[in-house]
Amino acid sequence: MIVSSLVxxxxxxxLSLGGMGLLLYGVFRKQSSVISSVNVAAILLLFGVGxxxxxxxxxxxxxxxxxxxxxxxxxxxxxxxxxxVLVMMSTRKALYSDHIYQTEYPVLILLxxxxxxxxxxxxxxxxxxxxxxxxxxxxxxxxxxxxxxGRASEAGIKYFVLGALxxGLLLYGxxxxxxxxxxxxxxxxxxxxxxQQGFDLSMYVAFTFVxxxxxxxxxxxxxxxxxxxxxxxxPTSITTxxxxxPKLAAFGMVIRLLMNPFVEGLANWNMIVAVLAMASMIxxxxxxxxxxxxxxxxxxxxxxxxxxxxxxxxxxxxSGAQATIIYVFLxxxxxxxxxxxxGNLHRRGLPCEEINDLAGINRIYPGTAFVLAFILFSMAGIxxxxxxxxxxxxxxxxxxxxxxxxxxVGVLASVISxxxxxxxxxxxxxxxxxxxxxxxxxxxxxxxxxxxxxILIMLTLTLFFIKPTLFIPFASEAAASLFVK
Numbered sequence: 001m002i003v004s005s006l007v008x009x010x011x012x013x014x015l016s017l018g019g020m021g022l023l024l025y026g027v028f029r030k031q032s033s034v035i036s037s038v039n040v041a042a043i044l045l046l047f048g049v050g051x052x053x054x055x056x057x058x059x060x061x062x063x064x065x066x067x068x069x070x071x072x073x074x075x076x077x078x079x080x081x082x083x084x085v086l087v088m089m090s091t092r093k094a095l096y097s098d099h100i101y102q103t104e105y106p107v108l109i110l111l112x113x114x115x116x117x118x119x120x121x122x123x124x125x126x127x128x129x130x131x132x133x134x135x136x137x138x139x140x141x142x143x144x145x146x147x148x149x150g151r152a153s154e155a156g157i158k159y160f161v162l163g164a165l166x167x168g169l170l171l172y173g174x175x176x177x178x179x180x181x182x183x184x185x186x187x188x189x190x191x192x193x194x195x196q197q198g199f200d201l202s203m204y205v206a207f208t209f210v211x212x213x214x215x216x217x218x219x220x221x222x223x224x225x226x227x228x229x230x231x232x233x234x235p236t237s238i239t240t241x242x243x244x245x246p247k248l249a250a251f252g253m254v255i256r257l258l259m260n261p262f263v264e265g266l267a268n269w270n271m272i273v274a275v276l277a278m279a280s281m282i283x284x285x286x287x288x289x290x291x292x293x294x295x296x297x298x299x300x301x302x303x304x305x306x307x308x309x310x311x312x313x314x315x316x317x318x319s320g321a322q323a324t325i326i327y328v329f330l331x332x333x334x335x336x337x338x339x340x341x342x343g344n345l346h347r348r349g350l351p352c353e354e355i356n357d358l359a360g361i362n363r364i365y366p367g368t369a370f371v372l373a374f375i376l377f378s379m380a381g382i383x384x385x386x387x388x389x390x391x392x393x394x395x396x397x398x399x400x401x402x403x404x405x406x407x408x409v410g411v412l413a414s415v416i417s418x419x420x421x422x423x424x425x426x427x428x429x430x431x432x433x434x435x436x437x438x439x440x441x442x443x444x445x446x447x448x449x450x451x452x453x454x455i456l457i458m459l460t461l462t463l464f465f466i467k468p469t470l471f472i473p474f475a476s477e478a479a480a481s482l483f484v485k
Contacts, residue, residue, distance in 0.1 A: 005062040008069040011051040011077065012114050018044040019110035026103025033103050038092040041106035045085045045113065052077050059484050065185045066124035071481035073121035075325075075474060076252040080116050083245045083332055084109065086457070089449040090340035091237035097347050098235035102145055109241065112138035116249030123260065125174045125184045128253065132170075132217070136163050139246060143234050155233025162226045163216070170213025176206035189261035199268040207262060207269060214257065217250035219299075220306040221279040228299040236346055239295055240339040243302055244332045251309055251328045255321050258313050259482045266316035274314050274406045280307025281413035288420045292354050294342065297420060298335070301379065304417055305331050311394045311410060315401035321479035323393040326472065330390040330464065331379075337457040338375045340450055341368050347447070355424055360433030371454055373425050378461060380421035381414050386464040 006013070022040060026033050052074055059070040088109065095105065111134060118131025140163060144156025174184070180202055181188045193203065216223040231239050262269060284304020291297040309331070312324030342352045345368065350357060362369035378387035391414060398407040464471055 005067070008060065008062055009067075011048040011081075012117050014051060015044055015048050015110050015114050015117075018047075019107045019114075022110070023104070023107045026107070029103070034095055034101055034105065035092055037103050037106045038088050038095070041110055042085050042088045044110065045081045045088070048113075049078055049081045052081070059481060061123070062121075063127070065187065066127040067118070067121050068123045069121065070484070072252075072256065072478045075478040076120040076248070077117045079329060079332075080113060080120070080245060080248055080252075083248055083336065084113050084241075086333075086336050086453050087241050087244060090336060090453040091240050091343060092449065093447045094235075094237040094343045094347060098146070098237050099148075100146055100235060100237065105142065105145060108138045108142050108145075112142070113245070116246065116252075119249050120252035120256065122253070122256070123186045125177065125186075128257075129171070129174065132253070133167065135246065135249065136167070136217075139242065142238055143230060143242070145238065146235055149235075151233040152235065155230045158233075159226055159230045162223075166213045166216035166223065169209050169216075173206050173209030173211075173213060176202065176209065180206065186257075186261035190264050193262065193264040199265045203265070204268070207265070208272075210257070211269075211272070214250070214254055215276060218247060218254060218306045218309075219302050220276055220310060221283045221303060222276075224280070224283065224303045224306075227302060228296045231295040231299040231302075232293055236295075236339060236343060236352070239298075240336065240343070243298060243339070244335050247302070247306075248328055248332050251324060254310075255313070255324060256482065259316070259321055263316060270314045270316060270401070270403075273310055274403055277307045277310035277314070278406060278409045280304060280310065281410055282307075285413040285416040288417065291420070292356070294352060294355055294357075297355065297424075298338070301417065301420075302335075304413060307413070308391060308394050308410060311398050311403075311406060314403050314406065315397045318476075318479045318483055319400070320397045321482060322472075322475045323397045325475040325478055327390040327394050329475075330386050330461070333457050333460060334375050334378055334387065337371065337454055337461075338379075340454050340457075341372050341375070344368055344447075344450060355427055356431075358424065358428050359431035360428075362429050363433050369428050371458060372428055374458065374461075376421045376425050380418040382418070384465050386461040389465055389468055 018041070022037050026037055057071050059068060061068050088106070095101075115131045115134030115136070115138065118127060119135065122128040122131055140156060140160045143159050144153050146152040177189055178184055181192050183189075193199065196203070199207065212223065219227040231243065234242065258269070258273070281304050284300050284302070284307060288297050288300035288304070291300060309324050309327050312320040312327065314320065345361065345365070346352050352358065378385040381388045381391045391410075395407045395410055398410065
């Protein structure tokens with residue numbers, strides 16, 4: 001039984017062993033091995049993609065039901081691995097400009113990815129907790145990796161303390177569910193809820209604590225407070241990872257939790273999720289309007305986008321899960337591309353901390369300015385770009401579920417949030433160039449890897465709004481596998 005289960009965990013095992021090997025390599029090579037270690041880690045991640053692809057598309061329970069090999073998990077794992085590769089390739093040269101010389105960085109990335117892969121394939125609370133903590137502990141360390149920076153240390157402490165609080169809430173909810181069902185498997189929770197024909201008071205309490213614990217991971221209100229400080233306090237290369245790959249894994253975890261153990265209580269929790277979605281969208285839209293820091297603005301944008309993605313969960317059906325998967329994938333790609341452009345500017349000597357630092361860059365770097373404008377228009381949901389289609393699928397699910405108020409709030413929040421995206425575009429394209437600031441900008445050797453990442457993402461987003469039918473079947477197949485009995 002164990003051996004047959006391990007075969008399906010070859011991607012996770014290969015990344016774990018590879019991470020241990022990189023750790024030993026870094027001990028002997030020290031600072032000189034950072035870039036080479038990142039390159040090897042990216043190769044290991046691509047090798048992991050190759051191991052996931054041949055997996056059977058049938059649903060296979062593993063380790064007595066604690067994990068599962070299914071299409072949903074496979075596609076999410078592939079997305080996580082590819083997103084991690086894109087982040088590492090787009091930030092590897094920025095590590096030196098951010099003064100991150102620790103060879104532990106790629107090792108922690110690999111270990112966090114292993115945790116994420118366990119999260120999206122968990123069908124038991126024990127395996128969920130193990131994957132979640134492996135990811136979280138790695139991210140806590142990555143956040144504070146720049147030890148000589150007071151802001152990074154502060155961000156790491158805040159992230160750790162609030163993360164520990166969310167872990168406590170999650171564990172308490174899991175303990176209540178175990179007391180009610182006598183089991184740590186999702187299916188047994190679903191059976192109990194079906195027998196009771198919904199939630200009783202004790203299940204409401206247990207669900208509330210579990211939901212509070214997982215909402216923290218996707219930066220949704222009211223458990224969002226760590227996001228702006230952590231994003232602002234960490235170097236750009238690390239913020240890029242924090243803002244993208246973990247969100248993909250966290251939403252995969254949320255989708256499976258809501259669509260598997262708690263789907264029988266949909267009528268009990270859909271209004272709770274709708275309220276959380278509205279709170280996140282409103283907070284993200286209004287709080288970002290007065291931000292001057294690029295990272296804090298993106299942090300509040302992340303909170304708002306978490307609200308949009310939660311809308312797909314309200315319907316509780318296959319199409320809702322599909323819409324959330326599509327939206328999160330589009331958001332992650334756009335965010336990686338945005339930070340890759342900022343990294344390019346940062347390596348040229350421009351700080352790119354404040355929005356006004358981007359003033360007039362189209363006059364010097366029109367290519368970078370065009371990509372930034374394209375990504376920001378897409379994030380704002382301007383038709384017919386990919387971001388617009390993503391929001392269209394999400395709002396359509398709210399209307400189908402009869403949540404008209406939720407859809408209206410979402411549209412209004414999207415209109416408000418467009419203001420700060422358009423403001424950044426205006427600064428980039430129309431504001432005068434500060435020549436004194438740009439006199440100190442150095443010439444640099446172009447990083448082909450960053451350029452390739454930007455081109456690949458731009459082509460993907462462009463192809464999505466030209467012919468979305470090329471991508472939608474994958475999301476539909478992944479969502480459908482969640483409802484296979």
